[in-house]
Amino acid sequence: MSSIRYQVNEPRTIDPARALALRQEIEEFNADYCATLDANDIESWPEFFTEDGLYRVTSRENVELGLPVGLVYAEGRDMMHDRAAAIARTQMFAPRYMLHVLSNTRVISEAGGEIQAKTAFLLMQTLVEGPTTLHLAGVYHDRFVRVADSLKLIERQVVHDTNILANDLVYPV
């Protein structure tokens, strides 16, 4: 498993004009990613990753303490599909709405066909008959590659500021 390379304020090593063009493309990608999850269409979620893509959720505190792993969700699209199917079957899933709000996408580098980027996120949750609350806030630490002209994630590390119980992290961020 790839180790997390966590640095909130990582210096950029990419030409500004190129960063801007890639940012647009990543914003389009993320808008589709979020719309898929906000529609509860989690069975389509693994398609945003490469076949062997890594998805991981870790608290910022764990990362800064140098703890080796967080809550690994899935390594490889097969594991994501299994997980997504299991979640989709549960009845627990229906009665809540999720809404992603993203901001400040920063393209850090592009080398060897790999694009590294970070994006701040807020994940809002609305329970039936309940208020809308902030479920999770943090930063996506992403590595993208291009597959058949489309971007795919080879790695999305979700590093959240929010203190949260592992049980509450069952759904993809």
Added chain:
Amino acid sequence: MSSIRYQVNEPRTIDPARALALRQEIEEFNADYCATLDANDIESWPEFFTEDGLYRVTSRENVELGLPVGLVYAEGRDMMHDRAAAIARTQMFAPRYMLHVLSNTRVISEAGGEIQAKTAFLLMQTLVEGPTTLHLAGVYHDRFVRVADSLKLIERQVVHDTNILANDLVYPV
């Protein structure tokens, strides 16, 4: 009245490069729309719509249950002007600040001069001497046309995740 065509994760039928160009333009439009409302300048708000534009606010729950209407606010700019003038006259309006935060604008289609797009929003509210709280979270479901080189809304359907009383929806979102 046009019925809502609600699909959070509607597939896109537009060329990616064109989607990107239109997204920029819609983001500029929405920044002006939000600045107008956040300045409490609701008398200018109808100008963002076409003469016969539709503005509607509905809960996501209502939409998913297939309920026919939500809380219709205005059909046509005249009705919007009447409503805006009425709100502007009330003294209730002054002592609160609104702040829109938008994200994830997705251009879905462009056909026959009509552009369909969706944008996630958070609407924050600050009462005098009170804290800033999340008033409403959801998605704009929009249809735009071009009038004299500018975009205008022929339809903005505000579908909110948040459970809220009708009384609290008196101001435009």
Added chain:
Amino acid sequence: MSSIRYQVNEPRTIDPARALALRQEIEEFNADYCATLDANDIESWPEFFTEDGLYRVTSRENVELGLPVGLVYAEGRDMMHDRAAAIARTQMFAPRYMLHVLSNTRVISEAGGEIQAKTAFLLMQTLVEGPTTLHLAGVYHDRFVRVADSLKLIERQVVHDTNILANDLVYPV
């Protein structure tokens, strides 16, 4: 000291295509600005300003009442460096995470090498073992110039909707 020119819904006096290009550039600038602060790297924060740049934080209420000054934080990069160094030394600073979410950047004007723009912000705060809460919401009122091909702030006026005690505004927004 420059007086604040506060107008939430200030009319734009810039060509739309130029506004769009400058917005992209400002969004890149702001993503770096936010990443720096969110990483607690406040010693690098003054570098986003010109040598004699102004940074000020004021409540919207104060501005609308025409009160002359808010809480001035720094006039000139030297004063910012002093302040940043003092904050960095305090132990109070470590145990909280900040996360900026920006939206709706509007470029208002460009004249004489100066760009005026506004951006809505949410500043989220997470205390150790605590939840993530909204710390401050408002609008940046900015004036930029170009120094050696890079944008620098000659003025960032942070006008916050949120009611907050001066003591809680010790860190840069």
